[in-house]
Amino acid sequence: MKLLLTSGGVTNDSIRSALVDLLGKPVEDATALGIPTAQWGHPMCGPESLRSFVTDRTPPTMTGLGWRSVGVLELTALPTIDPDRWVPWVREADVLLVDGGEATYLAHWLAESGLADLLPGLTDTVWVGVSAGSMVLTPRIGDLFVEWRPEEGDRTLGLVDFSIFPHVGLFPGNTLAVAEQWAAGLGNPAYALDEQSAVLVDGDRVEVVSEGEWRHYA
Secondary structure, three states, X not given: OEEEEEOOOOOOHHHHHHHHHHHOOOHHHOEEEEEOHHHHHOOOOOHHHHHHHHHOOOOOOOOOOOOOEEEEOOHHHHHHOOHHHXXXXXXXXXXXXXXXXXXXXXXXXXXXXXXXXXXXXXXXXXXXXXXXXXXXXOOEOOHHHOOOOHXXXXXXXXXXXXXXXXXXXOOOOOOHHXXXXXXXXXXXXXXXXXXXXXXXXXXXXXEEEEOOOEEEEO
């Protein structure tokens, strides 16, 4: 897959240009599936925040960017649906828009639904993550971010070899000082990202796209 791992979505022209580069075509010509599942696992999320993701109007950063078409894929429903129905929906989409919430909950349902098994074969598909939707592809999220079943630990899918600390400057506890302490306990590289920053991954190409503040912890 091609990855655009953001903290707050497609929030500026630089991140949007990176998205178009990964897609290989304008956003207006691309089809998207939005995945809101991570929201159900986080105590701060609920129906109203999920509605905000689906409608995405103020300002648009994910589903409202002007796609040719947008659908919603709820992972918790997939185990009850024949894969012959939903797998083509995924394969035909140009981009998966994966919302934030709780990353370990999202990792659980990616595995439980079977979508995680499909990801390595989706070589032309772009994954755009927000917050937990980005963190879920990393090896670990750190105990700081675990809000669901903490006894099961902080491990996520590990499709990339670095971790992500999102929302620098957005919440009182999301500071660079806290991020540095968090990164020191991980045992793998990490990035701290504000809402204007993202990490792009395309094969061996890994680069930060930012109009804001970010740090890399080796």
